[in-house]
Amino acid sequence: MGLSLGTASRLPSTRLAYLSHLRKFLHRFLLYLLLLLAVSWAVLPLLWVFISSIKPDSETYAFHQTFLPIHPTLQNYITLFKVTRFGLWMRNSALLATETTILVLALSATAAYAMSRFRYRYFELLGRMTLMAYMMPPIVLVIPLFFLLFHMKLINSHIGLLLVYTGTRVPVGLWMLRSYFQGIPIDLEEAAMTDGATRFQAFYKVILPQAYPGLISTGIFVFSVTWQEFLFASILIFSASKQMLSAGVATFLSEDWIYSWGVLMAAGVMISLPLVLFYAFLQRYLIAGWGSGAVKG
Amino acid sequence: MSKLPFRSLSSDHSVSSVFSLAISDYLLALLMVSPALLLVIVFAILPMLVGLYASFFHIEAATLKMHFNGITNYRWLLKKSLFWQSLLRSFIWVISTTVIQFLLGLGISLLLHQELKGRNLARGMVLFPYLVPAVVLSLTWRFILDPTMGVFNRMLMDFGLIHRPIAFLGNPRSALIFVIIAGIWKYTPFVVLMLLARLQVVPVELEEAAKLDGAGSWQIFRYITLPWLMPVVVVTLLLRTIWTFRQFDIVYLFAFGGPLFGTTTLPVLIHYLAFDAQQLGPAAATSALMLLLLLAVSWGYFAWYAQAEEKLL
Secondary structure (H helix, E strand, O other): OOOOOOHHHHHOHOOOHHHHHHHHHHHHHHHHHHHHHEEEEEHHHHHHHHHHHHHHHHHHHHOOOOOOOOOOOOOHHHHHHHHHHHHHHHHHHHHHHHHHHHHHHHHHHHHHHHHOOOEEHHHHHHHHHHHHHOOOOHHHHHHHHHHHHOOOOOOOOHHHHHHHHHHHHOOOOOOHHHHHHHHHOOHHHHHHHHHHHHHHHHHHHHHHOOOOOHHHHHHHHHHHHHHHHOHHHHHHHOHHHOHHHHHHHHHHHHOOOOOHHHHHHHHHHHHHHHHHHHHHHHOOOOOOOHHHOOOOO | OOOOOEEEEOOOOOOHOOOOOOHHHHHHHHHHHHHHHHHHHHHHHHHHHHHHHHHHHEEEOOOEEEEEOOOOHHHHHOOOOOHHHHHHHHHHHHHHHHHHHHHHHHHHHHHHOOOOOHHHHHHHHHHHHHOOOOHHHHHHHHHHHHHHOOOOHHHHHHHHOOOOOOOOOHOOOHHHHHHHHHHHHHHHHHHHHHHHHHHHHHHHHHHHHHHOOOOOHHHHHHHHHHHHHHHHHHHHHHHHHHOOOOHOOHHHHHHHOOOOOOOOOHHHHHHHHHHHHHOOOHHHHHHHHHHHHHHHHHHHHHHHHHHHHHOOH
């Protein structure tokens, strides 16, 4: 690149070939170096969390720390589940995230179908309203929601939290699924209905199966954001035994409770694990969904 | 309710056989939409309106009694230097995080678009930080930056750059810098994801025609790739700006707004006012101002987006 044509043309052709070869090689080398840097920047902090979770505390706190554990151990995980309420929180989050996902999928699939197939004027308004709800910062909602649930006697209850999660996730579901339904040709339903199916049967038996990729990516998206949700849980739930995963683990941080970094790192690994597994096995669906829905940060 | 033209399904075959259950399209549509609609109204739209309404009231924290006090909350807020500092920190947080993650993301997506060995594996791995939940992000970076056993301090000492460990999260300024770094780390993959998808559909004919005309790689990037990316760039920047601005969990969990309010952005300020200072009215007023800012930003981006699309045509 730095070589101008003028000097190059005066060189013998073999040296010229050699130089251009060298230049290409350097160019490739630089690209691979950058690639390595980008991958390390993304992965090393996570790798460090995992490595520290299987190190005994004596090694983590040692003055001369090694990168890899000398005596790898699962002790941190055992402590995490035996001594803390982590297992309970994990169960709460798994349950609530599953329920939320099912509710959101059912509600938003039916509504998104109706919005993609019928053209009533007030559906436009509905579309705009869901977009607005989708953009709404949770921190703005949480104080009024606290009062609302308080008056409904649903504060500090999983049902209240489930309703809040569902109400705030439905707009995302609608947004992601509507584009899927719009892409499914209307002829499919016409054929089914000519064969005697009712409209709802046509939706249920013909259209929904067509929308599986969209349903899967929406479902996983809703599950992961609910699984890791912090703000609503930390405000709307206040008994430690009912707490959700992120809000529960955050109490470890706030009480100068950190008696073992190893245990905290084990918690980090356990929270991330389901998300990483989903990603590893369903990458195709997820990336298609993230791209088209352009969802969330 | 008037019905806009839509392709009727019942026109060319007998109505009785298809709609034997005698449910009209209109009723069905209504039935299908209303449960979702109800939940969205009660748990998202209504709270927002209540919040706006409450910003004009004095709210007693203990009894939750409300007394109308006009714009007193807003005046109180605009006189507090904590509000202005939080606003400034919000701007610093949003602008630096968004700009740097965009530039990094653009670079990485162009790199991952090259024909390199192991490209697919690298694509998969580069996206990992995006999956990390906020609480884990905070655990990770607190651990790395810890003054006694954190790997960052140890590395700096091994290289002889510092002589004793530094409590990076104990200083307001460096704490903010590291929250910004953590934010960049987590969300750069999102930019990569968006741009890479668009890069894969760049019209190859255009690039080749430009190459035949003797355009260099910079010129191709400047005059072909970049304009092609522009609409996605605007959307990506819009989404990142909005989501970084409203981001609560990462910033809060990193250092709980401290030290000395050093990481208190607007959302963290709302949390502080409402739940620590018991100032519910001013918290509601801050929320209202935040919504106003969000609206202004999105409006600006929409104008820019229309422009970028127009240029492409």
